[in-house]
Amino acid sequence: MASSLEEIFPNCPDGLDYKSLEILPEHVAVIMDGNGRWAKAKGVPRIKGHSAGVSSFKEIVRVAGELGIGYLSVYAFSTENWKRSKEEVEGIMRLAVKAVKNELEELHSNNVKVRMLGDKSRLPKATRAAFEEAEETTKNNSGLHLQYAVNYGGRDEILRAVKEYANKCSVNPALLEEDLSEEGFSDLLYTHGMPDPDLLIRTSGEFRISNFLLWQIAYSEIYVTDTLWPDFDRYEYLRALLDFQSRDRRFGGR
Ligand code: FPP
Numbered sequence: 001m002a003s004s005l006e007e008i009f010p011n012c013p014d015g016l017d018y019k020s021l022e023i024l025p026e027h028v029a030v031i032m033d034g035n036g037r038w039a040k041a042k043g044v045p046r047i048k049g050h051s052a053g054v055s056s057f058k059e060i061v062r063v064a065g066e067l068g069i070g071y072l073s074v075y076a077f078s079t080e081n082w083k084r085s086k087e088e089v090e091g092i093m094r095l096a097v098k099a100v101k102n103e104l105e106e107l108h109s110n111n112v113k114v115r116m117l118g119d120k121s122r123l124p125k126a127t128r129a130a131f132e133e134a135e136e137t138t139k140n141n142s143g144l145h146l147q148y149a150v151n152y153g154g155r156d157e158i159l160r161a162v163k164e165y166a167n168k169c170s171v172n173p174a175l176l177e178e179d180l181s182e183e184g185f186s187d188l189l190y191t192h193g194m195p196d197p198d199l200l201i202r203t204s205g206e207f208r209i210s211n212f213l214l215w216q217i218a219y220s221e222i223y224v225t226d227t228l229w230p231d232f233d234r235y236e237y238l239r240a241l242l243d244f245q246s247r248d249r250r251f252g253g254r
Contacts, residue, residue, distance in 0.1 A: 003066045009238055018238055023245040025198035027071035028064065029220065031212055032057065034204030034228030041228075047091040052230035054099045061103075063234045064144055065110050067241075071145040071194055073117065075212050079153030082122075093127045096150060100130045104137060111143030117190040118152035119160075145194065152190070154214030161188035191216055199244045201237075203229045221247045 009018040032053055039049030057074060064072045076096055082089060100114075107114060114134040123131075131148065165188055169175045186192065197213060197220045205226040209217065223240045225232070 008063060008066045009234060011235075012238070013235055016235060016238060017242070021238065021241055021245065024067060024069055024241065025221075025244055026069070027073070027195050027197045027199075028069055029073040029075075029197035029200045029213055029217065030060065031075045031200070031202040031210060032229040032232075033202060033206055033210075035230060037204060038228040038230040046088055047095075049230060050088075050092055050095055054095055056229055056232045057099065058103065059234055060232070060237055061107075061112070061144070061146060063237055064146075065112060069144065071147070071197075073147035073149060073191075073197065073213065075149045075152065075210070077118075077150045077152070078211060079119070079151055079156050080211065082151075090124075093124050096148070097126050097130045100134050100148070104134050107134070107146065108138050108141065111141045112138060113141040113143065113145050114138045115145065115147050117147050117149040117157075119156065120151070122151050147191070147194075149212065152212070154209075154211045157189055158215055161185060164188055186215070189215060196220065198249075199223060199240065201225070201240050203227055203232050219249070219251050221249065 005018050005021060009016075012018045035049035035053040036046045037049075038052060039046045042048070057076075060074075061072060077092055081092070084092075104114075114131075114137075116131040116135060120128050120131065127150070131150065165175075165180065165185075191213070196216045196218065200209075200213075200217050200220045200222050202208070202222070202224045205224060207224055213220075221244055223243050225236060225240065227236050
């Protein structure tokens with residue numbers, strides 16, 4: 001681990017035993033849900049909820065790096081989120097650009113490698129440029145792998161992979177003779193080269209996958225908390241990690 005647990009969790013609430021954290025997931029995926037409800041409960045505009053959500057995101061990235069977690073993937077904007085009001089969509093895009101640009105220097109100096117999962121073609125120019133710059137700047141880093149899922153949909157990702165494979169086969173029919181393996185198919189996804197998530201966290205008490213990493217979460221442990229995303233801090237993260245290490249993972253075996 002990069003820092004001591006005592007340093008990472010200095011004000012641990014009673015009953016939460018950070019010292020017993022021993023087994024870490026290699027890849028954590030997060031559905032950051034509840035920003036809107038948080039804002040409503042506080043009587044502030046929805047965008048304030050998203051902006052508070054960015055603060056939770058930053059904290060979780062920091063802790064992942066401190067703990068030495070290998071991969072962190074966050075669901076920032078789905079292919080379905082375009083259905084929201086223009087004002088909210090533009091607000092989220094602005095926040096995403098700000099979050100990526102403002103954090104880039106720190107991420108880079110902490111050896112974080114950034115990747116965007118999703119279809120860049122529909123993104124506003126500034127959003128796309130910010131993610132491309134972050135990917136380019138950090139491409140040789142070897143610390144935490146941080147994936148932002150933006151304009152991401154699991155079904156869309158699978159469909160794209162199938163189309164890409166069909167195209168490859170039409171160019172090179174000899175490929176049809178080869179048996180496409182699960183590994184081969186995984187290589188066609190946005191997440192190529194990455195291990196599947198060991199732990200999927202969803203906040204705000206919803207028991208749904210919402211089209212996130214459909215192929216990749218086949219054997220992920222799922223952790224749902226009622227906590228709304230803007231209230232999700234390092235101690236909530238610790239709760240999820242402790243819960244994860246108590247799971248008996250069998251991957252379909254005995
Ligand atoms: C879910 O809450 C949150 C989103 C759809 C957007 C999350 C985006 C951010 C936190 C900003 C960008 C962040 C990064 C890291 C680039 P919701 O609005 O669905 O909440 P509700 O279900 O309570 O309405």
